[in-house]
Amino acid sequence: MTDVLRVEGLSTRFFTEQGQVNAVEDVSFTIESGEVFGVVGESGSGKSVTALSIVDLVENPGKVTDGEIWYRHPELAERAREAYDEEAVDGEYVDLLQLPERERRALRGPDFGMIFQDPMSSLNPSVSVGEQIAEAVEVQRRAEANPRATRSRTQGYGLGSLFTDALLPTKSYVSEESRSRAIELLDLVGIPDPEERYDEYPHQFSGGMLQRAMVAQALAGEPDVLIADEPTTALDVTIQAQILDLLSELQEERGMSVMLITHNLGVIARMADRVGVMYAGEIAERGTLADVFEENVHPYTKGLLGSIPDLDDPAPRLNPIEGNVPSLLDSEMGGGCYFADRCPKAMEECLEKPPEFACEDGSDEHAAKCYLADHEYDEATALPDDYFTGDSDE
Numbered sequence: 001m002t003d004v005l006r007v008e009g010l011s012t013r014f015f016t017e018q019g020q021v022n023a024v025e026d027v028s029f030t031i032e033s034g035e036v037f038g039v040v041g042e043s044g045s046g047k048s049v050t051a052l053s054i055v056d057l058v059e060n061p062g063k064v065t066d067g068e069i070w071y072r073h074p075e076l077a078e079r080a081r082e083a084y085d086e087e088a089v090d091g092e093y094v095d096l097l098q099l100p101e102r103e104r105r106a107l108r109g110p111d112f113g114m115i116f117q118d119p120m121s122s123l124n125p126s127v128s129v130g131e132q133i134a135e136a137v138e139v140q141r142r143a144e145a146n147p148r149a150t151r152s153r154t155q156g157y158g159l160g161s162l163f164t165d166a167l168l169p170t171k172s173y174v175s176e177e178s179r180s181r182a183i184e185l186l187d188l189v190g191i192p193d194p195e196e197r198y199d200e201y202p203h204q205f206s207g208g209m210l211q212r213a214m215v216a217q218a219l220a221g222e223p224d225v226l227i228a229d230e231p232t233t234a235l236d237v238t239i240q241a242q243i244l245d246l247l248s249e250l251q252e253e254r255g256m257s258v259m260l261i262t263h264n265l266g267v268i269a270r271m272a273d274r275v276g277v278m279y280a281g282e283i284a285e286r287g288t289l290a291d292v293f294e295e296n297v298h299p300y301t302k303g304l305l306g307s308i309p310d311l312d313d314p315a316p317r318l319n320p321i322e323g324n325v326p327s328l329l330d331s332e333m334g335g336g337c338y339f340a341d342r343c344p345k346a347m348e349e350c351l352e353k354p355p356e357f358a359c360e361d362g363s364d365e366h367a368a369k370c371y372l373a374d375h376e377y378d379e380a381t382a383l384p385d386d387y388f389t390g391d392s393d394e
């Protein structure tokens with residue numbers, strides 16, 4: 001299989017008044033062409049920031065501070081070899097982090113489609129739904145004709161572009177062709193009477209229909225990679241299932257790769273080919289769906305799986321693991337394993353240094369950042385239950 005994306009040693013930090021927040025720390029994974037790569041983890045584990053780092057949408061005071069993001073794009077690679085540093089190119093791959101901002105912006109839409117939890121954050125409330133999709137089609141057309149195309153009034157809406165959007169005229173110039181394509185897309189994602197719905201505004205759509213419209217908008221660019229961050233979390237379970245089925249269908253039909261971010265292991269089980277489990281800004285474990293669900297080694301993965309919230313579960317955000325997620329403030333992060341204080345298998349070794357990525361079978365594909373990945377559990381060095389709480393009998 002060809003990798004479409006290779007993320008290597010990615011670190012993203014926020015430089016806040018309280019100090020440096022290590023939101024994403026040395027994260028590595030690959031996404032194969034045509035697969036669904038699931039990213040799962042508790043709230044605050046760095047899933048969204050990882051995605052935003054890929055599409056260059058990390059907001060101030062955040063910054064990608066380290067790593068490489070190799071994206072397969074033969075034409076761009078050829079051009080970048082001439083135009084930029086040769087180091088930015090590796091065969092058919094370009095390191096996105098070495099490209100100028102305008103190149104990266106141009107990849108949003110035609111290369112990286114995005115769907116977020118809240119459609120209202122990506123759709124402009126004052127432009128009709130159909131027109132916004134038609135604009136995304138136009139952007140794709142222009143990108144094909146000229147790789148340095150400008151973006152539409154709505155692309156990236158709600159992600160820092162609010163102010164500039166407000167300055168732009170509200171009348172847009174959408175070609176007849178893009179309009180019909182938008183209607184086709186509305187139909188494709190299962191919106192009834194697409195021709196009539198084209199002219200309606202976001203507030204006239206229900207949550208599920210809006211989510212479908214956002215899928216249509218993301219597809220308009222015919223992206224290689226669709227990044228879906230909690231795409232169904234806000235929806236009720238029946239509609240959730242419908243949207244996931246729709247995504248599966250479209251993904252298969254188009255051979256698109258999908259990075260699917262979710263809290264919900266039920267969604268992962270249903271959709272993902274391979275999985276990255278995130279904790280405290282790191283990948284705690286990664287592997288195929290079977291590796292992670294059946295052969296997992298990290299006690300955090302086991303903890304998450306302890307109560308798989310399935311799709312019919314009315315409370316899919318239940319946190320099954322006792323204790324709290326650690327602070328990601330650099331000054332407050334300990335020197336050992338970040339999960340040690342919640343880990344039922346914590347041993348003295350876990351306090352000494354951060355665990356390395358390893359797997360008992362030596363595979364690189366299935367690996368966990370846990371001492372237990374390549375060591376036996378040893379009762380003799382196990383930490384007592386009250387080690388971190390300090391509660392003792394007397």
Ligand SMILES: Nc1ncnc2c1ncn2[C@@H]1O[C@H](COP(=O)(O)OP(=O)(O)OP(=O)(O)O)[C@@H](O)[C@H]1O
Pocket residue numbers: 014016021022023024041042043044045046047048049050059060061062263328
């Ligand atoms: N604007 C910001 N300023 C400071 N810190 C931030 C900012 N955005 C994110 N972070 C930090 O990055 C960490 C990771 O956030 P992220 O949004 O990636 O988590 P997540 O796994 O997507 O969580 P959720 O499931 O709740 O969406 C957070 O815990 C927070 O500490």
Ligand code: NI
Pocket residue numbers: 047048049229
């Ligand atoms: Ni998130």
